[in-house]
Amino acid sequence: MALRNLSKLKIHKFGIRQFSKEANLVSVAVNDKTGVATLNLQRPPVNSLNLEILSEISSTLTDLEKNKTRGLILTSKNEGIFSAGLDIMEMYKPDVERMKKFWTTLQDTWIKLYSCSFPSVALINGHAPAGGCLLALSCEYRVMFKNCTIGLNETQLGIVAPQWFISSMRNVIGQRQTESALTQGRMFKTEEALSIGMIDEVVENNEEGVARAAAFLKRFERIPPMARAMTKKYIRKETIENMVKNREEDLKNFVTYGTQPAVQEYLGAYLQSLKKKSKA
Numbered sequence: 374m375a376l377r378n379l380s381k382l383k384i385h386k387f388g389i390r391q392f393s394k395e396a397n398l399v400s401v402a403v404n405d406k407t408g409v410a411t412l413n414l415q416r417p418p419v420n421s422l423n424l425e426i427l428s429e430i431s432s433t434l435t436d437l438e439k440n441k442t443r444g445l446i447l448t449s450k451n452e453g454i455f456s457a458g459l460d461i462m463e464m465y466k467p468d469v470e471r472m473k474k475f476w477t478t479l480q481d482t483w484i485k486l487y488s489c490s491f492p493s494v495a496l497i498n499g500h501a502p503a504g505g506c507l508l509a510l511s512c513e514y515r516v517m518f519k520n521c522t523i524g525l526n527e528t529q530l531g532i533v534a535p536q537w538f539i540s541s542m543r544n545v546i547g548q549r550q551t552e553s554a555l556t557q558g559r560m561f562k563t564e565e566a567l568s569i570g571m572i573d574e575v576v577e578n579n580e581e582g583v584a585r586a587a588a589f590l591k592r593f594e595r596i597p598p599m600a601r602a603m604t605k606k607y608i609r610k611e612t613i614e615n616m617v618k619n620r621e622e623d624l625k626n627f628v629t630y631g632t633q634p635a636v637q638e639y640l641g642a643y644l645q646s647l648k649k650k651s652k653a
C-alpha cells in the first residue's frame with residue numbers, strides 16, 4: 374500500500390493509474406496491485422463530519438473518479454468510531470452562510486459517493502450513527518465490526534432525516550424496516566443490522582475486515598467496468614435524480630428548519646448530554 378501525495382504523483386502500473394493522497398482529515402492509500410483505494414476518515418475524536426472533512430471527502434471522490442480507481446474501501450483511522458455523523462456544531466447556533474456551504478458540500482459528497490462508477494465498500498470499524506450511517510449506506514457493500522451500532526437516529530435528536538437519507542436506507546433494507554427504524558431513530562447493534570440486511574458481513578478485526586472488503590471488490594475483477602458502472606447508474610438513477618432535482622429546496626428546508634428555536638433547543642440539549650456523558 375502506498376501513501377503518497379496525489380498532487381505529486383500520477384503513474385501507470387499494471388494498466389491502472391495509481392495515486393494516493395495525504396491530507397489532514399482524510400488519507401488515501403492505493404494498492405498498487407489491485408488499484409483499490411482505501412479512504413480513511415481521520416478527524417479526531419469521533420470523525421464528526423464538518424465542512425472541512427466533507428470537502429476533503431468530496432474532492433477525494435472526484436480524484437478517484439478521474440483516476441479510474443478499481444474500487445473503494447471507506448473506513449476510519451479511529452478504530453471504535455466509523456463516524457459520529459454530522460458535526461452538530463455545524464447546526465447548533467450556526468452562521469447561516471457556513472451552514473449553507475456545509476449542507477451543499479454534504480449533498481455533493483453524497484451524490485459523488487452514491488453515484489461513483491467504481492465499486493465501494495464501507496468497512497465500518499466502529500459506531501456509525503446518522504451521517505456516518507448515510508456514508509456506509511451509500512456504498513455497495515458493508516462489512517462491520519462486532520459490538521458497534523449503526524442507524525439513522527435523527528428523530529432522537531428532534532430532527533428529521535432528509536428524503537435522500539431515507540431513500541439511501543430504504544434502498545438497502547426496504548420500506549417497512551426503514552419506516553420502523555427511522556420513526557424510532559433506532560440504532561442497531563451489529564448482529565441486528567446483519568439480520569435486517571443493513572450490513573452484509575461481520576468481522577472480528579481490521580485484518581479480516583480489509584480481507585472481506587477486498588474479496589467483495591474482487592468479484593468485479595472479470596466484469597467489464599463500463600457494464601458494471603452503467604448498471605449501477607441505472608439502478609441508482611431515480612434516487613439520485615430526485616435528490617438533484619430537489620437540492621435547492623432541501624437546502625432551504627435545512628436552513629429554515631434548522632434555525633428554528635425549538636430545533637436549536639433540541640440540538641443544544643443533545644450536545645449537553647453528549648458532553649456530560651464524556652465527562653462522567
Ligand SMILES: CC/C=C\C/C=C\C/C=C\C/C=C/C(=O)SCCNC(=O)CCNC(=O)[C@H](O)C(C)(C)COP(=O)(O)OP(=O)(O)OC[C@H]1O[C@@H](n2cnc3c(N)ncnc32)[C@H](O)[C@@H]1OP(=O)(O)O
Nearest residue numbers: 421457458459460461464502503504532630631647648651
Ligand atoms: C439542524 C437540523 C435541521 C433540519 C432538518 C433537516 C435536515 C436534517 C439534518 C441533519 C441530519 C443529521 C444528521 C446527523 O448526522 S446528526 C449527528 C448525529 N450523531 C449522533 O447522534 C452521534 C453522537 N455521538 C455519539 O453517540 C458518541 O459520541 C459516539 C458513539 C459516536 C462515540 O462515543 P464516545 O464515547 O467514543 O465519544 P464521546 O465521549 O461521546 O464523544 C467525544 C467528543 O465528541 C463529541 N461529539 C460526539 N459526536 C458528535 C457530533 N456528531 N458532533 C459534534 N460533536 C460530537 C462529544 O460531545 C465529545 O465532546 P467533548 O465532551 O467536548 O470531548
